Amino acid sequence: MEVVQVLHMNGGMGETSYANNSLVQQKVITMTKPIMEEAITSLYCRTFPTTLTIADLGCSSGPNTFLAVSQLIKSVQAVCRKLGKQPPEYQVLLNDLPGNDFNTIFRSISSFQDKLKNQMGSSFGPCFFTGVPGSFYGRLFATSTLHFVHSSYSLQWLSQVPEGLENNKGNIYIASTSPPSVLKAYREQFQRDFSYFLKCRSKELMGGGRMVLTILGRKNEDPSSKDGCYIWELMAMALNDMVSEGIIEEEKLNSFNIPQYTPSPLEVKEEVIKDGSFIIDRLEVSEVNWNAYDSEFSPSDTLDEGGYSVAKCMRAVAEPLLVSHFGEGIIEEVFRRYREIVADCMSKEKTEFINVTISVTKR
Template identity: 55%
Template sequence: MEVTKVLHMNGGIRNSSYAKNSLLQQKVILMTKSITNKVISTLYNNLSPGETIRIADLGCSSGPNTFLTISQLIQTIHEECKSNSQQQSPEIHVFLNDLPSNDFNSIFRSLPTFYEDLRKQNMGGDGLFVTGVAGSFYTRLFPSKTLHFVHSSYSLHWLSQVPDGIESNKGNIYVASTSPPSVVKAYYEQYERDFVNFLKYRSKELADGGCMILTILGKKNEDRFSKGACYLLEPMARALRELVVEGSIEEEKVYTFNIPAYYPSLREVMYIVDKEGSFTIDILKTCELHKDDFDENMAQCVRAFTEPLLVSHFGDNEILIDQVFHKCREIYVNFMTIEKTTFTNVIVSLIKRN
């Protein structure tokens, strides 16, 4: 599986699209709004008058959440201008990044409406410039010292590849409670390599004093695996195992399917940031979101971000994919809805060292 070619959220606006099944991600963005506002306000007040503010949203996906993030940033800058009695907001250049397979077309089609909404709210729009940047954020994306602020929400748990050496993870599709220690180790080591690369490249791209806010679906420090990830992914693992028993999928196909994602703890994030050394930690905390805080068809939610991976591995068989998520839906209704589950979110605010 070449992750950079196949990993993307379901595009468009159909029932299984990310645009229609991303309420969890939306709530996380809103949950971190106060932290983002504070950082952007400080950044704005430290810039030279008239300087263009350059912001990158990494892992932007498509749909309403993409514009929710941009709107919050623009609103904060606009309010800072008013409080400083400035007549005109600075120019803002926003770079929207995701992998090449992302539905950038939907983003660009929605831009005219987004600009018009900004004007209706008296937040301008003429001084906002939006650019799409296709590529993995585990590689260089921007020229040196061009960015002031980097934002990423619910993207950095994705890995650049499925880890090597996890053949013993049979019957699981992620780091589960029954995964062997060698599998847990392989996943973590892949995450550490990827996150170090992410930090290294962003340190080159951020201007002096530039900052980042990263929100990552994670786990409690004492857990071997993420209970939030278990809630999201275990029904699909069960569904695939049931389809093996029914003879609809070859057992070996299921045994070789693994999700390229790792859900770090706060301590792991802190260790990697300190080890890489390019950034100072300003804020590092966890926030929990209870699954009862949102009412969403969880099978559709999971389908929105896993279907492309399933199609890549099992083939473009619509009947089979529908079977997988029909079983997922039954498992959620019969078993998962009675479980008390919280999503642990690791939030880190970083400032580039000079």
């Protein structure tokens, strides 16, 4: 699997699009707003740049693309009003892999700018947007040109499927039945990728620049614990059922592995310390329910609607990977079964995604 070519969220604005099935991600960005506000305010008050350059890495498409940027700009504008200073111009760099639906983003920029102007008033400085296709596991920007880097729910994706997963049969990611060699392969791939990510950003950020990263992670130090991999184990159950019924070839399933790793706070911290280019300002863990609509349904609705919501969210994320490996013919059946499995699971136990958020300053 060539991850750079096939890893992207479902584009467009349709029923299965990421734009219409990313409320969990929206909640996470909103939850981390205080950390972003603190970081951008500290940065701005230290340097008062006339042009503030912000990069959002793994921006995807849809309403979430502009949510973090909007929060950051509003924080700076509030400081400027309080201090009586002329607001800076904003250069916003939106990055994702080449397969991302940049066209939907570009069509939304004008309306987003108009909305900001209406909210901010006449003092709002110009805001310029640039799309930057490419992998953040490599250089994306010129040396010392960035003030602020943000990324949410992107760095759990790896640059490639780790090598040496041949004995992970019946699984599509780390699972409770995965042998130690599989856990080791995934962990080492994350360490290589994240360390290179940090190396690249240390070149691109100015001295004193800030970075806030939120990664889908886990609390437990064991990579095979439920809080880090259970959502994929349930999808593997659906696929295995289809193998047992002859709908999917067993060999096809055994050669499919998700290019993801959900790190613990300690693993993130260790890589930052090892790199040595950044000072850790904050490192926090938060949780969000699998079902983003968990407070909007009555108890009688929760079982079915919750499973439906989670399955649609996961489809928006995983469908391109599944289609590239198994073809389009199985998709509807996979997610029909997955929905039932997830709903059953949610009726019996607490189900949450774990978020690891780290805020750092470039030395």
